Amino acid sequence: MPLLLDTIARELNLAPPVVRWQGVGSLPSTFAVTDLAAASIAAVGLALAELKERHTEHCPLVQVDRRLASFWFATSLRPQGWQPPPLWDAMAGDYPTRDGWIRLHTNALHHRQAALQVLGVPPERGAVAAAVAHWDAEALEGAVVAAGGCAAKMRSWAEWCEHPQGQAVNAEPLVLRETLQQTVPRPWQGSSSRPLAGIKVLDLTRILAGPTASRVLAGFGAQVLRLDPPGWEEPAVVAEVTLGKRCARLDLHTAQGRQVFERLLGEADVLLHGYRADALETLGYGHERRRQLNPALVDVSLDAYGWSGPWRQRRGFDSLVQMSTGIAREGMRWRQVEHPVLLPVQALDHATGYLMAAEVIRALARGQASLSRFSLARTAKLLIEYGTVSDDLPMPQETAADLALPVENTPWGPAQRVKGPLMVGEAHMHWERGACELGSAEPSW
Template identity: 60%
Template sequence: MPSVFPVSDLAAASVGVAGLAVSELIGLAGAAAPPVRVDRRLASFWFGTTLRPQGWELPPLWDSVAGDYRAADGWIRLHTNAPHHRAAALAVLGAPADRAAVAEAVVRWEAGALESAVVGQGGCAAAMHSQQAWAAHPQGRAVQAEPLLHWTEAALSQPMPAPRAWRPVPGRPLQGVRVLDLTRILAGPTATRFLAGCGAEVLRIDPPGWDEPGTVPEVTLGKRCARLDLATPGDRAAFERLLAQADVLVHGYRPGALDGLGLGAVWRRRVNPGLVDVSLCAYGWSGPWRERRGFDSLVQMSAGIADAGMRAWARERPTPLPVQALDHATGYLLAASAVMGLARRWRDGVGCEVRASLARTAHLLVQGGLADGAAPALAAETVGDLAPGAEATSWGAARRVAAPVTVEGAPLRWERPAGALGTAPAAW
């Protein structure tokens, strides 16, 4: 993919890590660990979008106000896809939901001051930093010191029996595994989509009224989707029952959010001692921004990726990666972590906690420096890049790009088409 960073390498590597984790799981179950093959071209497509509607169109990915704006001293990105984030940004700016009016208001602010004001209002924004500035920033330094994947050893100190009997099946390695999905947008849903492709039963839980029409058709493949209000006693009790019977929990609430609902790590471990608890956040698990809301496009601004692209290509505005690579790469790393956690639990009878962040994945990408030259654009997609057959989604028929990784004898296969949120009961 055309970028000053090795995005296609990141795509192939992260997809491959997930495939290798599945292969090792099969090997642990007694069969020979099968070979894994990654299609670099297809992996690059899967870092973009994979759904190809037939006779209908996907909704826009971005809200009309979201995007990069010139401030008095630099650039800032506003993330306004969620209604409450949009309201926060507009309230700070005192502007209507009109792009020209927002631009006129933003240019009167210094980027850092506007970022702080929007974040303080409960919104999402990121001033553009250079790589050097981010490396010296307290949050940048904190992220660089974190591991790519953090396994909490304390959770493994007391062996516990697994909550349910389960054994990997070579042809369908995660058949019988129950995955509770509390994630949104791309990174977490990418992870759980991969797990569904390996045979896991994935139940996604969203709050009442939540929707993300631009991404749901892409990421709900293979899943059932239900709704619960975790702040109400009845739905909290339902969630506790689901968690007690789950094998894996994947969650992407910002750090501290579940604790505020009384659903923190200690509570989760008490409800389900054998749980494989996998979580992600935007800006890392330590440092002053550890609880900050964030998304891939914002982290690219903060971490110097958009600035590096702008400088390398002598452009006049932020130049991010061609895809939301931090989301996708983190998603496949989370999927690999979940599979590795299941393998460890099956072997040793213990649960575990694994954490990742978009900012730490960004650090992984930039560690090797800029590429010698921009990679060429992918050749135009052909029918040979698509999986056979049509997918009967909730919105109409569609084709899907073929799977990017093959574990011999255990191909990725999704038994449910993509579907709308809130269409299934909150039950296994």
């Protein structure tokens, strides 16, 4: 654990870690997933400790509960009398090809349609499996991606390290950062218990890393406004990721939508976005334009496969990156089975989200305007190079003492949340707003 957090602190330019650990967590895997969970959450704590020390001249104690961290890397939500929709579409999953395995990601309708179009079959899992079996994995991966879909061939870590994209992203630092000369005279409006109060975060991210980042920022007092395009839905996770936020819709292809967006961006302290590389540029909001609209902006983004190399524009998700980078292949070896074995949680998403939040807070603490970029594939390298473990402990059993009060009244029914895993002095994770539906608020602060 100390080695992993030391690595993260060094990569993010945070102070050497002094953290009090408690609790025992276990996310069964050949990789140290619980260590990754606890260390990435601790990085947020280190950044918050720096922020508070700069404004109060007192360095607070950072405390992380590994047990609660392991729960939060799965899901924080405990519905009472209702259940969210299934996490995966019926067509999503791993399929054997003629020469290996491939994973199709079909949760979004247009991604599903792209895969079915390439395969030439109806939306029936048996038909999909039969069609996939006639393809070579790499050829099908390329065809689905070219059609606008999402797929990943299972590769080993060695194969990924030899792949042009693996070589490119593995050469990148954990955070690609450009610190601008702009010094931001941003008076601290926070307090010992709500250190991010007064900070405005404009959140353009969707499933799952970016919303994790904005959720934890809201948990320490930031005002988060999430913007989604008309028609976008993510029913399986919306109750999980909208905690503490206001959620609005905005169409950046209309003059009115662009006018509203530019006003919001100009008033924000932080911008989080998870579009593919150059997507905002295509909309006319490249880095230079964003900087014109807000010279003091803390601008943090992520993508799936990295910011250089032939796949820098490729769509991707946590489970696909696990297939590409060798994580699923190593899980298969560990379990001694004949099919891919993913991590027990979407750990790349969650870890990257907490690292993004730590980067935001670090920049705010130092009064810096900055441009920072993360990727799921680079977080995968962090986990893989930390090494494998031999323990196969079961997930910890949750108790009533792990749940926070009061009950959260969501649009779908009552729920409880697992207690937050991080405390920084007097500050602990809590939210004034419960989860909400997408598009339920106006696009305003």
